[in-house]
Amino acid sequence: MDDLGSSEELAFTPEQVESMLYQVITQVIGQSVYDDAKVAQWVDEINDRCMEMLVELTKPFKYTVTTFIMQRKGAGLHSSHSCFWDMATDNIAQANWPNDKHRDQHNNRMYVVVTVFAAAMTK
Amino acid sequence: MADDKNGGLEEAYVFHEMRDEVQRVGEGAIINVLEGRSYSADKAAKWSQQIGEEVVEGLRGTNENFKWVASCTLLQRVGAGVHLSSSSYWDAQKDGSVVLRWENDSIMCILLVFAISL
Numbered sequence: 001m002d003d004l005g006s007s008e009e010l011a012f013t014p015e016q017v018e019s020m021l022y023q024v025i026t027q028v029i030g031q032s033v034y035d036d037a038k039v040a041q042w043v044d045e046i047n048d049r050c051m052e053m054l055v056e057l058t059k060p061f062k063y064t065v066t067t068f069i070m071q072r073k074g075a076g077l078h079s080s081h082s083c084f085w086d087m088a089t090d091n092i093a094q095a096n097w098p099n100d101k102h103r104d105q106h107n108n109r110m111y112v113v114v115t116v117f118a119a120a121m122t123k
Numbered sequence: 124m125a126d127d128k129n130g131g132l133e134e135a136y137v138f139h140e141m142r143d144e145v146q147r148v149g150e151g152a153i154i155n156v157l158e159g160r161s162y163s164a165d166k167a168a169k170w171s172q173q174i175g176e177e178v179v180e181g182l183r184g185t186n187e188n189f190k191w192v193a194s195c196t197l198l199q200r201v202g203a204g205v206h207l208s209s210s211s212y213w214d215a216q217k218d219g220s221v222v223l224r225w226e227n228d229s230i231m232c233i234l235l236v237f238a239i240s241l
Binding site for chain 1: 162164167168170171172174175176178179182183190191192193194195196197198199200201202203204205206207208209210211212213214218220235237239241
């Protein structure tokens with residue numbers, strides 16, 4: 001009845017992870033405006049909390065979490081990820097904050113991008 | 124007897140043995156794509172993709188013991204503050220990463236390369 005090893009539970013689901021990433025971002029940034037003295041701390045805190053949350057999922061994956069915060073000054077930004085891995089199991093979850101669904105309600109004057117790379121363990 | 128073509132790169136099973144090679148491939152790709160250029164909103168997306176692809180192609184061809192991920196971010200330099208941090212949950216003995224930064228007057232490039240052992 002309880003199929004503990006069901007493939008759904010063991011798969012990495014970007015949508016599920018992405019909504020958790022947005023939660024972490026809003027928890028850490030809250031109403032703060034970009035502050036050079038605190039950004040280093042925010043970046044580490046977002047990274048740590050996201051990693052804790054991923055490990056708690058107890059799925060058979062190795063993870064890399066990258067957190068990027070940029071002050072909003074009109075600079076252009078482009079980012080791309082190229083991966084050589086197993087497309088059936090491995091995936092990326094990315095949160096670009098703010099966006100249409102997660103608005104910047106407090107004029108925080110910064111962009112936050114959190115990227116999770118999940119690679120299935122092969123052994 | 125004559126099989127050691129790349130100075131041992133093909134046989135590496137742990138990342139730290141290949142760190143220098145990864146760095147070399149990464150730097151080569153960045154310079155190849157960006158040297159002499161100024162930031163262009165139209166082309167930056169294509170450049171970041173080209174760099175990432177060149178790095179992954181270069182590394183996977185020489186070593187099949189790893190999964191490879193290259194993440195390339197290009198920023199226009201306007202004096203904005205930027206912070207980037209990365210953490211990994213993996214096999215500390217075998218897996219590894221390299222971070223490369225490159226800049227000129229108008230472009231800042233941050234390239235992260237991760238190797239995850241099979």
